[in-house]
Amino acid sequence: MRGTSRDRILARVRRALADVPAHERPQDHPVPRDYLRTHGARTPAESADLLAENLADYRAVVHRVAATGLPALLTELLGRRGARRVAVPAGLPAEWLAQAPVEQVPDSAGLTARELDAVDSVVTGCALAIAETGTVVLDAGPDQGRRLITLVPDHHVCVVRTADQIVDSVPQALGRLDPARPLTWISGPSATSDIELDRVEGVHGPRALDVILVHDGRPRDEQAVTGDSAPARGL
Template structure:
């Protein structure tokens, strides 16, 4: 943005605030939030199923597995994608990739976009997932990494714990998220459409998104893929 454009925008903001008393603060006028926080009532299992359905509708590939089966599933997904190098955010549990025969590239501030472009996949956790919108939210917490880490590699595998990381709605998600953190909201692989509605994937993010729903109480070894490539 040029200096002239910035000055013009700031001038408009000052004109809009000209009649606001100098001592007034945003908290002096609470915003009523009497809208519905969820659309209907669901059991936890129904919320998980709705999340899986909406993610699949956005062309993500959804998998279900128990905690014990997670390392084997991640190794399978990376192998299926032909991954040789995988980006690993700080704080990702070491056991998650223990069975994957890949080179692990630790995230760091010095890892450039060009270097990330040479990485085949990235594996992360998440802050939470929203059932009603089929959205996974990352906030750069442990096991999630910087925003760049999940936007440059062509393949993103995101792990969601069903026991404590799924909410029904956006209002519920906002109540749990910290707005000061860098939030990345992901609903399926990166995609856009031109004027003729031809869909193109991978324009500003991964072309392939695998979401793994980890059920703590699922019997050992049982695995179900909601959608398969």
Template sequence: MSNGPGTEPGSESSRERILGRVRRALADVPASEQPGDHPVARDYATQHGERTHAATVGLLAENLADYRARVHRTEAPGLPALLARLLAERGARRVVVPHALPDGWLAEAPVELVRDSPALTARELDATDSVVTGCALAIAETGTVVLDAGPDQGSRRITLVPDHHLCVVRTDDQVVSSVPQALRRLAPARPLTWISGPSATSDIELERVEGVHGPRTLEVILVAGDPREL
């Protein structure tokens, strides 16, 4: 039986060589030493330049658009009408939503709501037209929206299977400038989904194909004020 390239009987495998290097590098480390005994200096810049909050929100909108997301802006009271219009333009009839999405968000949309549930099958999710969620935060410098499966976001799969995702971002308290700032606010133990534009990939000829492993269309609504009160 062949052992594969570079693994003839008696020879050292690549895995063994790598582990051997690790053991040699750790040979003089006391067994009692822990990673926290040597803190890593984190004195690097946490953002590129200084900006007002309004400029940071503007940068987020610009970078989201660069990633081919459709960006909309509204005050909190106008959110229900805007969501209703965007869903109507899409022709959406069945919309999946997290269990704790504020009821007022879709009060003006004549659609059938499908609540997130472990019982939902992939086929049922694929039969929905759109998904509407909130987010954990958004990063201006990278044009990224981050979800952490919070009550207004639901399970990760409801934002990956439907072809159209409407994501609401509160500009007052959910927009940060940079990735370092985002990491300080996110809980690493939560299931984090980082979204920079619609799902897309390229084949060997660099032909861009959208919707392969997530929604083909991402619409981000930047809301001033607190829409949780709707």
């Protein structure tokens, strides 16, 4: 059969479906989903440790702090970068940057990519983080803002609550995320490599990623169990 690649692919699909009754719908034949939801059992502390380890493998810089120490740590990290102008989602808790001597640039629909390119850093919360893959997921919640503000600035600081925002696996994450929201999955700084496997960072996102794991000050083995029960939302 001649024609475009699209024509040939669609013709193959039609041939494969030729014996399917016209009244049949996908939901008539449920797909068994009997795969493992997690790979091994972990305590919440072990899940946080695994997340930190995998984030570090992706060249993110991981920090741990009690909630009371978060403002001071954010001030320190932004100071190390020499950040003067910081993009801030509309719902970011005001106390997070209360100690930081920076100009806060509020996220808004009128904030352009060119204006964001002049911003030194962006600070956000997250929807959740996945321990087994070292992934932080954003869903444009109030403390995360538009996807644009985490793709243009060269430095992203992302805050994760260990008590209720860490899940073990991708299946657990998918059960808590809303697929209708704009989801951004982040595993380390933006990077790519050419045919020679030379790594280049900052191609389609920030060159530097700091992830702060925030605990509530209780002993780690008393913190909330991770899993599928609580809805994932930003800080």
